[in-house]
């Protein structure tokens with residue numbers, strides 16, 4: 001096969017990539033932290049998972065860089081604006097240069113999307129301003145909904161139907177995306193058929209699931225579970241780790257050293273555990289710990 005030949009992202013088994021990774025997880029002394037500013041993990045040749053250094057920002061969010069034949073997509077841009085402290089643009093440029101050296105093609109582009117507009121997922125956006133061949137879709141609901149073609153009314157009801165979805169074609173690698181309100185009213189979930197990843201942002205991850213809109217969150221979890229029965233989902237990947245390996249015990253907010261983190265990836269069965277937890281909590285405000293996550297509901 002010629003190096004510049006089209007890659008067929010539809011062949012092969014999703015889930016055969018590598019998630020056997022030890023994530024950077026901070027250090028006892030942030031001042032003496034020797035981790036990279038951004039950890040890069042290759043799941044496979046066309047799929048990268050990035051984690052921000054916890055000493056730079058305690059949120060230590062994860063970001064995803066997926067390559068297709070025509071363009072790559074970066075999902076989320078981290079918690080820090082400064083390219084000195086958090087050189088996301090440089091890291092992404094290097095990864096794209098390396099990928100394009102192995103798979104040369106003209107006019108390759110970069111698309112920047114987001115799981116939701118919270119500050120720890122969009123802070124690096126400005127680093128991509130003016131980058132050639134790059135589209136940054138702002139994470140706010142109006143911009144994101146316009147890009148994806150989702151529609152809703154003034155009250156935020158999804159007039160396009162609660163089941164509407166969008167396809168984002170990276171060139172032979174077509175992501176399915178859909179609105180996932182609950183944690184945030186502009187939250188989006190992404191499914192990548194090449195890896196079988198379900199990218200759930202801050203809606204589902206091993207940590208504190210902050211729920212702004214309970215009925216919307218319940219519907220979103222139901223939709224995620226329903227989706228998993230229609231497609232091969234290999235891993236449910238959110239954007240943070242806040243639990244420890246001790247069931248039901250999370251690291252407090254602002255922690256910058258988490259030596260006992262569980263894996264980032266969750267399972268479809270854990271989505272069902274969240275659904276059972278929903279039934280148990282039944283909309284009661286407060287902090288409700290479960291073995292692999294904590295449901296956090298604001299009081300009214």
Ligand SMILES: [Zn+2]
Nearest residue numbers: 118120202239
């Ligand atoms: Zn977050």
